Amino acid sequence: MNxxxxxxxxxxxxxxxxDEAELxxxxxxxxxxxxxxxDMQSRNAQQPRKEVGLQTWMPxxxxxxxxxLPADMQGNPLTSVPILDGKGPEKLAQGVKTGSGRPIVxxxxxxxxxxxPIIIDIKLGRVLHDDLTDNEKRERLIAVSESTTxxxxxxRICGMKVQHKKQICDLEERYYEKDDQDYFTVNKHYGRDLTDLTVMGGLKLFFSSEDLSCERQVKLISIFRSRLTLLLDTLLKEEVRLISSSLFFVYEADSKRWDELKDEDTLLRSTMDAEEISDLSDDEDEAESMxxxxxxxxxxxxxxxxxxxxxxxxxxxxxxFGLERLIEQFDELLKGSNDIN
Ligand code: ADP
Ligand code: MN
Structure with missing residues (x-):
């Protein structure tokens, strides 16, 4: 498989x-x-889509x-995922009874x-275990929660991948690793050692791209703040228990793309449907122009x-609770950046 x-x-x-095309x-x-x-998929199929429901925020x-999987099913991942020809994942499961491993989403x-891309993973929730967690792990998770934000x-910031060399080099060495593509991985120890008083510095670090102007950085903080409040609206209406789920932030650090798009960003990801993904893999250029x-x-x-x-x-x-506290941090961040300007 490629x-x-x-x-x-x-x-x-x-x-x-x-996959090869990274779709x-x-x-x-x-x-x-x-x-x-x-469950989310069948809920969405049954109900007319709620306006900014949980699915809006999920990949x-x-x-x-x-x-x-048997080798004959491991060709183009798009054709080996039968939901794309309308058969649904159950069909696939029938065909692969020999598969002994874990499921893959x-x-x-x-x-x-x-x-x-510059990315950060922020785990939500004070309680990180559920009813299924065994005692040993439960104690570990309680200790992690009690000793961190x-x-x-x-x-809690779980990790990030950034390119801003100058800022990163100010960190203690045990908090990051450099990779071969000019990226730095800020590891989990960094986020675990942040406190109520220093966590804003972690968020600031994420947005301090050396390749984007101050104006663009503030624009990013501001649009993410809007998204967080929209997500809060969503969660106030949803009945779910998200244990150890994360917020995943992505932004573009290539200023050429900012120029091309004239700094115009969109609040919500317009999720492609399965058909569009399939088209994209057939003829990337044509589909991308559509x-x-x-x-x-x-x-x-x-x-x-x-x-x-x-x-x-x-x-x-x-x-x-966590989302509300995070929004407060973004408010402070924005206040700080307005004071500078
Ligand atoms: P784990 O159970 O190992 O914590 P996650 O679902 O949290 O797995 O994913 C771990 C990391 O993988 C994320 O921090 C993110 O960087 C990356 N990742 C996960 N899902 C996606 C996705 N749909 N697209 C791009 N990157 C993803
Ligand atoms: Mn995770």
Whole structure:
């Protein structure tokens, strides 16, 4: 199979890969995450789409594969994902009873179309374990929450991938690694050591691209703040329990793309549907001219490996608390940048 590891990852486990054209990601996961995506998919099929419902913030879900597929099913990942020919993932599962491995969710690649993406993964919630977590892990997660901003603010920076060399070199060396493409991975220890008083510095660091003017940086902070408040509106209306899910921020650090788009960004990701993805893989040039260009930045919710839909259980106060605190940090950030200008 012509698949390769995804180029940029902000946090999480290794083992997520992408196809040749980098349109999709394949994430080995557990049954809980598969169920979350499938439940959302059937909910969306049954109900008319809610206006800015949870699905607006999630990567498009293409289907499920099983690790250890027979070779004849591992050609073009797009044709080996039967949902694209209307058969649905169940059909695939029937054909691959021999597959013994974990399930793999096939998702839209949120970095597709970015020339130099800068990314951050921010985990939401004070409580990081659920009923299924075993005792040993539960104690570990409680300790992590209590000793980090997870516990105090309900969010924690899990990791980021950035290119701003000058700022990064001010960090202690144990907090980052350099890769071979002029990127720096800021690791989980950085985010774990931030406190209520220093976490804003972490957010500032993320936005301090040396390739974007101050004006563009402020524009980014401001549009992400708008997205966060919109997402808060969404979560106030949704009945879910998101445990250990993350906010995933992406922005473009290639100023040429900013020039091309005349600094015009879009608030919400216009998610491609499965058909468009399929077209794109057939004839990338033609399809890309029909599809709106990749925006300059986007906000998504990812990682549902411990999450579930919770009909009739009311809103998810655990993540809402974190989102509210994060919005406060963005307010402060914006105040600070207005004072400078
Ligand atoms: P884990 O369960 O290992 O924490 P996540 O779903 O949180 O896995 O993903 C880990 C990392 O992989 C994220 O921080 C992000 O950088 C990358 N990633 C996950 N999903 C996508 C996606 N749909 N598109 C692009 N990158 C993704
Ligand atoms: Mn994660």
């Amino acid at each position: 698949n390769k590891p995804i180029r940029h990852q902000a946090a999480g486990h290794d083992g997520t890969y992408t 999709l990601v394949f994430k080995p996961t557990n049954d809980t995450e598969v169920k979350f995506y499938e 498009l879900f293409i289907g499920t594969l099983l690790e250890g 096939v998702l839209e690649n949120l970095l597709h179309g970015y020339s130099r 997870s516990g105090s603010l309900g969010f 599809h709106p260009p990749t925006p300059l930045s986007s906000l998504s919710l990812i990682d549902f490996a411990h999450s579930r839909l919770a009909p009739n259980e009311g809103k998810d106060d655990n993540v809402i």
